[in-house]
Amino acid sequence: MTAGTLAIICGLGVLAWATVLYKGRALWQNPRDAAIWVYWGGFLCLAATLTLPLPAVFRWIDELVGLQGFAYLLSDMAGLLACWTWLAYLYRLNTPDPAAMRASRRLALIIAAALGFMVLRFTVAPGRVEHQLGPDRVAVYMALYRLIYLGVMGLHFAHAIPLLRDYAAVVPGPALRARLRLMTWAAGFGLGFVVYESLRVIPPPLPEIGGALLMLMLVLLLVAGFTLGAWRSLWRGLVRRWSAPAAARDWFERFRVCRCLYPLWRALYPVNPSISFLPAPAPFGIWVLGRDISFCLWRQVIEIRDWSLELRPYQMPEALRLAEELGLRAGLPPVDLAPLAEAARLAAALHLWHRALHGAVPGPPGPQHVIGANEHADMPPEGIEPDDEIADLVRVAHYFAHSPLVRVVVTRLDESLHSETYTSSALHPPP
Numbered sequence: 001m002t003a004g005t006l007a008i009i010c011g012l013g014v015l016a017w018a019t020v021l022y023k024g025r026a027l028w029q030n031p032r033d034a035a036i037w038v039y040w041g042g043f044l045c046l047a048a049t050l051t052l053p054l055p056a057v058f059r060w061i062d063e064l065v066g067l068q069g070f071a072y073l074l075s076d077m078a079g080l081l082a083c084w085t086w087l088a089y090l091y092r093l094n095t096p097d098p099a100a101m102r103a104s105r106r107l108a109l110i111i112a113a114a115l116g117f118m119v120l121r122f123t124v125a126p127g128r129v130e131h132q133l134g135p136d137r138v139a140v141y142m143a144l145y146r147l148i149y150l151g152v153m154g155l156h157f158a159h160a161i162p163l164l165r166d167y168a169a170v171v172p173g174p175a176l177r178a179r180l181r182l183m184t185w186a187a188g189f190g191l192g193f194v195v196y197e198s199l200r201v202i203p204p205p206l207p208e209i210g211g212a213l214l215m216l217m218l219v220l221l222l223v224a225g226f227t228l229g230a231w232r233s234l235w236r237g238l239v240r241r242w243s244a245p246a247a248a249r250d251w252f253e254r255f256r257v258c259r260c261l262y263p264l265w266r267a268l269y270p271v272n273p274s275i276s277f278l279p280a281p282a283p284f285g286i287w288v289l290g291r292d293i294s295f296c297l298w299r300q301v302i303e304i305r306d307w308s309l310e311l312r313p314y315q316m317p318e319a320l321r322l323a324e325e326l327g328l329r330a331g332l333p334p335v336d337l338a339p340l341a342e343a344a345r346l347a348a349a350l351h352l353w354h355r356a357l358h359g360a361v362p363g364p365p366g367p368q369h370v371i372g373a374n375e376h377a378d379m380p381p382e383g384i385e386p387d388d389e390i391a392d393l394v395r396v397a398h399y400f401a402h403s404p405l406v407r408v409v410v411t412r413l414d415e416s417l418h419s420e421t422y423t424s425s426a427l428h429p430p431p
Contacts, residue, residue, distance in 0.1 A: 005212040009050055012219045016047035019223050038089040039226055045082035046219070049075050069121055069129060076118060076149050080111050083156035090163045107156065114152045118145055133201055143201045154194035160187045179228045186221035189214055254293045257394055261300045264397035267350060268307035276303050301390060311349040314356065318416075319348040319409055326405045336399075339392065343399035344409040351410050355417075 023040040030036055051057055058071035088104040121128070125138045131146035133139060161184055168180035193214040200206045266281040273280065277299050323344035327337045399406055 005208050006054070008209075008212040008216050009054065012216060013047060013050040013054070015219060015223060016043055016050055019043045019227065020047050022227065034089075038085055042082045042085045043222075043226070045078040045085065046222070048078040049082065050219075052078070067122055068126060072129060073118060073121065077115060080114065080149070080152055080156075083153055084108060084111055087156045087160050087163075090160060090167065103159075107159075110152060110155070114148050117148055121145060131201055132203055132205060134203075146201055147198060150194045150198050154191055157187045157190040157194065160184075161191075175228065179225045182221050182225035182228065186218050186225060189217040189221065193218060251293055254297050257390060258293060258297050258300060260394045261297075261304065261397050263401035264346075264393075265300045265304055267400070268304060268311075268346075271307040271310050271350070271353065275306055278303070297390070301393060304393065308346060311346065311353055314349040314352040315345060316348050316352065316413055319345045319413060322412060323405065323409050326408060330405060336395070339395035340399045340403060340405060342396045343403065344406045346396070347400055347406050347410050348413050351414065 020040065020043050023036060023043060027033075027036045027040050052061065052071045052075035061071040061074070062068050084104075084107055087107065091103050121141070124141045128138055128142055130139075131142050133143040164180050164184040164187065168177050168184070171177060171180065193211060196206065196214055197211050200208075200211065269276065269281050278296060320341045323341040324337050327340045332340065
């Protein structure tokens with residue numbers, strides 16, 4: 001295998017395994033969908049066909065099994081199984097009657113007979129991998145082995161082309177017709193691959209790179225045909241999102257706001273992770289928020305508010321007073337005192353929640369506890385606009401993540417937990 005052919009096969013293997021993972025996600029969501037099972041199983045076999053002949057892989061498998069050439073046999077079996085899986089499904093789509101079952105069974109019997117002949121390589125030609133026709137008995141067998149394998153594969157491609165063409169003529173919708181036409185072209189390149197590889201059996205052999213390029217077109221068209229729906233949806237979403245003049249500016253503004261809220265959202269996440277619709281906090285998580293940035297933004301706002309409400313039993317009124325005093329001493333403008341106090345109150349409540357979780361301080365009282373004047377402090381004022389609410393929450397998140405005054409408030413209140421003047425009853429005042 002030349003370096004160019006090896007590079008193409010490796011790239012196709014990566015692409016095939018990526019498609020297996022992509023279809024695996026759809027299979028996990030719809031485990032009873034027969035079409036997804038067919039697509040996924042066919043690409044799994046195709047990925048195995050492309051991966052097993054790689055030098056490192058086939059040497060490892062042959063040493064593991066103890067049979068030379070076993071990896072090549074598995075690769076050929078997987079290739080024939082992929083062809084039969086997709087063709088049998090096409091038969092059922094075109095003629096859902098006993099005729100389709102009979103055609104599928106005939107092809108299965110042909111594959112079984114071919115595999116019976118191919119298994120003989122372990123006794124007739126042990127350790128032989130070349131398929132060039134020669135004067136000795138082993139060379140003749142290996143040439144027949146290759147021709148039978150290619151012939152069965154070509155039979156499947158020849159049956160698939162008219163089925164795909166007939167099916168494309170009756171299906172509704174241009175997207176599905178485009179997918180079927182791509183698959184028809186893929187089957188055509190598959191026939192070209194069969195013819196080219198059959199000619200390589202006869203010495204002098206044709207260049208190996210030609211078969212690799214035909215296989216490249218075959219796999220690319222198959223992947224495009226099977227995943228065209230997802231690419232079409234993605235393209236429509238991108239066009240709809242970026243075609244408006246201000247779309248790019250709005251998207252980056254929402255992303256900036258998400259980045260500002262992310263530290264506060266990440267800090268509050270452990271309070272109740274079960275209510276979150278977003279991925280769990282992770283390193284560089286802000287950069288993988290998903291394609292719908294508006295959904296991520298509003299989920300962050302909603303979840304921050306919900307977690308803040310769950311922290312109400314741990315609120316300490318002294319946090320608000322102390323934060324305002326420190327803010328005035330630091331010379332903060334009056335408009336920043338409220339966000340600073342809210343950030344300090346959240347940070348102090350979260351710190352107390354962590355300590356109560358580990359038994360360092362008494363837990364909160366039962367559900368009969370009320371906060372009094374601060375009962376609705378976590379909720380936005382009535383009549384406030386959503387954009388104004390987000391802007392206020394951004395300022396709170398900024399002070400929560402970056403202000404040293406918030407850390408001073410938490411430190412002083414934590415020290416007061418151990419003093420005689422600040423007891424458990426002070427943490428949870430009576431109704």
